[in-house]
Amino acid sequence: MNKFDFYNPTHIVFGKDRIGDLAKLVPSTGKVLILVGGSSAEKTGTLGQVREALGSRSHGTFTGIEPNPSFETCMKAVQMIREQGFNFLLAVGGGSVIDATKFIAAAVPFEGDAWDIMLKRGGNVQSALPFGVVLTLPATGSEMNSGGVITRKDIGAKLPFRSSLLYPKFSILDPTKTYTLPAKQLANGVVDAFVHTVEQYLTYPANAPVQDRFAEGLLQTLVEVGPKIMAATEPSYDDRANLMWTATLALNGLIGTGVPQDWSTHMIGHELTAKYDIDHARTLAIVLPAMLHERREQKREKLLQYGQRVWGIQSGSDDERISAAIEATRSFFESLGIPTRLSAYGVGSEAIDALIEQLQAHGMTKLGEHGDITPEVCRRVLVAAH
Amino acid sequence: MNKFDFYNPTHIVFGKDRIGDLAKLVPSTGKVLILVGGSSAEKTGTLGQVREALGSRSHGTFTGIEPNPSFETCMKAVQMIREQGFNFLLAVGGGSVIDATKFIAAAVPFEGDAWDIMLKRGGNVQSALPFGVVLTLPATGSEMNSGGVITRKDIGAKLPFRSSLLYPKFSILDPTKTYTLPAKQLANGVVDAFVHTVEQYLTYPANAPVQDRFAEGLLQTLVEVGPKIMAATEPSYDDRANLMWTATLALNGLIGTGVPQDWSTHMIGHELTAKYDIDHARTLAIVLPAMLHERREQKREKLLQYGQRVWGIQSGSDDERISAAIEATRSFFESLGIPTRLSAYGVGSEAIDALIEQLQAHGMTKLGEHGDITPEVCRRVLVAAH
Numbered sequence: 001m002n003k004f005d006f007y008n009p010t011h012i013v014f015g016k017d018r019i020g021d022l023a024k025l026v027p028s029t030g031k032v033l034i035l036v037g038g039s040s041a042e043k044t045g046t047l048g049q050v051r052e053a054l055g056s057r058s059h060g061t062f063t064g065i066e067p068n069p070s071f072e073t074c075m076k077a078v079q080m081i082r083e084q085g086f087n088f089l090l091a092v093g094g095g096s097v098i099d100a101t102k103f104i105a106a107a108v109p110f111e112g113d114a115w116d117i118m119l120k121r122g123g124n125v126q127s128a129l130p131f132g133v134v135l136t137l138p139a140t141g142s143e144m145n146s147g148g149v150i151t152r153k154d155i156g157a158k159l160p161f162r163s164s165l166l167y168p169k170f171s172i173l174d175p176t177k178t179y180t181l182p183a184k185q186l187a188n189g190v191v192d193a194f195v196h197t198v199e200q201y202l203t204y205p206a207n208a209p210v211q212d213r214f215a216e217g218l219l220q221t222l223v224e225v226g227p228k229i230m231a232a233t234e235p236s237y238d239d240r241a242n243l244m245w246t247a248t249l250a251l252n253g254l255i256g257t258g259v260p261q262d263w264s265t266h267m268i269g270h271e272l273t274a275k276y277d278i279d280h281a282r283t284l285a286i287v288l289p290a291m292l293h294e295r296r297e298q299k300r301e302k303l304l305q306y307g308q309r310v311w312g313i314q315s316g317s318d319d320e321r322i323s324a325a326i327e328a329t330r331s332f333f334e335s336l337g338i339p340t341r342l343s344a345y346g347v348g349s350e351a352i353d354a355l356i357e358q359l360q361a362h363g364m365t366k367l368g369e370h371g372d373i374t375p376e377v378c379r380r381v382l383v384a385a386h
Numbered sequence: 387m388n389k390f391d392f393y394n395p396t397h398i399v400f401g402k403d404r405i406g407d408l409a410k411l412v413p414s415t416g417k418v419l420i421l422v423g424g425s426s427a428e429k430t431g432t433l434g435q436v437r438e439a440l441g442s443r444s445h446g447t448f449t450g451i452e453p454n455p456s457f458e459t460c461m462k463a464v465q466m467i468r469e470q471g472f473n474f475l476l477a478v479g480g481g482s483v484i485d486a487t488k489f490i491a492a493a494v495p496f497e498g499d500a501w502d503i504m505l506k507r508g509g510n511v512q513s514a515l516p517f518g519v520v521l522t523l524p525a526t527g528s529e530m531n532s533g534g535v536i537t538r539k540d541i542g543a544k545l546p547f548r549s550s551l552l553y554p555k556f557s558i559l560d561p562t563k564t565y566t567l568p569a570k571q572l573a574n575g576v577v578d579a580f581v582h583t584v585e586q587y588l589t590y591p592a593n594a595p596v597q598d599r600f601a602e603g604l605l606q607t608l609v610e611v612g613p614k615i616m617a618a619t620e621p622s623y624d625d626r627a628n629l630m631w632t633a634t635l636a637l638n639g640l641i642g643t644g645v646p647q648d649w650s651t652h653m654i655g656h657e658l659t660a661k662y663d664i665d666h667a668r669t670l671a672i673v674l675p676a677m678l679h680e681r682r683e684q685k686r687e688k689l690l691q692y693g694q695r696v697w698g699i700q701s702g703s704d705d706e707r708i709s710a711a712i713e714a715t716r717s718f719f720e721s722l723g724i725p726t727r728l729s730a731y732g733v734g735s736e737a738i739d740a741l742i743e744q745l746q747a748h749g750m751t752k753l754g755e756h757g758d759i760t761p762e763v764c765r766r767v768l769v770a771a772h
Binding site for chain 2: 002004005006009010011012013014015207210212214216217220221225240243246249254257289
């Protein structure tokens with residue numbers, strides 16, 4: 001096991017009807033800016049519950065944070081906060097709203113051009129507004145970590161940032177808030193949590209059996225509940241709760257302690273989203289099977305372990321079992337209604353050159369757990385993913 | 387899954403040679419009281435490393451915290467802190483030193499009789515001195531939770547307490563610090579972590595597959611590394627690291643989120659320690675197999691799952707598989723050199739009446755995940771454990 005630091009002070013408030021807890025979770029002196037995406041938080045009544053719980057606290061609402069939240073939108077919120085003096089932020093939504101809120105929390109007190117936060121990946125964040133979360137979409141894990149991803153439209157960049165000052169003070173996880181989600185977003189959530197787990201697990205053996213088993217436990221649970229959720233005509237509280245908690249645990253830092261990590265699938269996926277606006281989870285479903293195939297030698301031992309423990313693949317030669325594990329992964333994504341080929345999203349093979357150029361422009365030239373996934377390797381992955 | 391709150395802000399600093407990190411972890415304005423058990427922290431050089439890392443900070447040392455730390459000893463430290471104005475505590479040791487440090491941290495600013503903290507189980511703690519940990523013994527998990535157990539010698543009471551103000555600010559977990567531990571303490575650590583996990587897992591199904599699998603992952607890891615550690619002639623870094631991280635995760639609150647919990651074995655065990663000074667882990671090894679046998683109907687489904695997933699028990703009738711799972715547990719403890727019968731510790735069956743009286747005196751009359759483990763049930767367990 002490698003050395004590591006683990007620190008995660010986010011207070012998780014989990015269960016049905018917990019939004020009322022905001023009354024004690026938000027400081028009584030808070031002048032609160034609620035941040036939301038579109039109109040669904042209002043329509044579903046969630047915003048009404050939030051406002052009721054805030055009681056007599058002064059509050060405002062910032063609407064319009066888009067999927068793959070943009071720097072441009074975030075800066076509008078920053079201006080509003082600076083002008084009106086909000087001192088507590090409350091993200092009501094999924095990963096996009098939470099990621100945006102993190103960036104905004106850091107940008108409000110930031111001196112100079114706030115884009116510098118992204119260029120330094122958050123390393124230059126010195127202070128941040130406190131913020132909390134009401135989660136409505138289980139997927140990204142942003143509700144219990146200190147990172148996010150922001151897109152800058154004018155230069156087609158989608159970049160990650162992180163700072164230990166950017167953990168939510170609390171996150172309210174109410175599984176019933178997922179009941180109104182469309183099937184597509186639920187499927188995306190399952191795939192997102194799955195690939196987050198895989199990026200921290202499917203590398204090379206590091207003699208970290210607890211981390212391995214925790215990761216496998218998350219993957220097994222997603223394999224169980226994903227299809228049940230997609231097939232259900234009425235939402236099951238327990239299935240939604242298990243998806244929600246699994247997605248949070250998939251990226252709260254725990255399973256990544258003391259082990260090598262990959263993240264190459266994510267970095268290639270970000271370029272696909274930035275250029276073609278494909279949903280984040282879907283880009284992961286496109287890249288991952290091709291990446292696993294490309295890296296089957298470097299990941300040999302963990303691929304065999306993954307096949308056996310997550311998919312129950314016991315028979316055949318090593319190579320056959322590895323192929324079966326990769327195909328099981330692809331089939332799982334497809335079974336959730338998520339295509340795993342670039343061509344299914346209308347992206348032609350002629351697009352690959354430009355994607356590789358973008359990866360290089362963003363410094364993504366030594367990816368993966370060995371730092372040896374070069375742009376040339378990424379090209380092979382994208383060709384195979386077509 | 388049940389509703390839950392999870393909050394754990396302790397910063398874990400894990401790996402070899404991390405004690406130097408104290409230089410940045412302890413506030414530079416800290417007037418530090420180091421708390422230790424006996425002389426081993428000095429002899430092994432750990433205290434020297436700690437003092438070197440503290441640099442120019444003013445510091446003192448309080449020595450003499452005993453296993454099953456006593457209220458009486460803790461109050462001596464409280465007096466020393468009040469007199470000399472220490473403002474940061476640093477526990478260097480295992481669960482006993484950490485538990486004592488937590489109680490002392492709460493008692494220093496407490497107004498009135500500090501024993502009231504124990505009578506209210508920590509619910510009346512309003513403030514606490516900040517404290518950190520240098521862990522030398524993997525077992526109790528106290529390094530990453532907010533609870534402890536204190537013994538009052540004059541009345542023969544061993545009671546738990548807990549407060550969200552009592553999380554360590556940081557805990558340094560250096561697996562090499564376990565290299566000098568005697569075999570008995572290592573075996574105790576394995577059993578302690580095992581039973582902590584079982585108390586949160588072996589209850590009844592709550593449709594919480596992630597919590598189940600995390601718990602099973604901890605148990606499987608203990609079953610793997612425990613015998614390797616006991617058999618090794620030279621310590622293995624990875625085995626020690628895996629035991630250390632497993633023991634921490636077994637009681638940091640994570641696997642207990644949203645699921646029923648038992649803790650009856652612990653409450654009976656505490657009485658055995660208070661009255662006969664048997665090591666905590668050994669009391670658990672005595673009580674647990676008998677308790678599982680007594681509760682085999684109430685725990686039927688989870689016992690079958692436990693047998694299959696942790697011990698690979700697949701054949702036989704349900705009753706046979708349950709019996710095999712309980713016997714595997716007993717054999718595992720015995721294989722580590724820990725007897726599982728009360729008689730092996732020189733305690734006669736005539737002692738049972740007094741133990742039951744003590745349980746009643748401490749209000750432990752409705753134990754277990756159903757609250758139906760009465761003193762009469764506890765008596766049957768102790769008779770069976772003899």
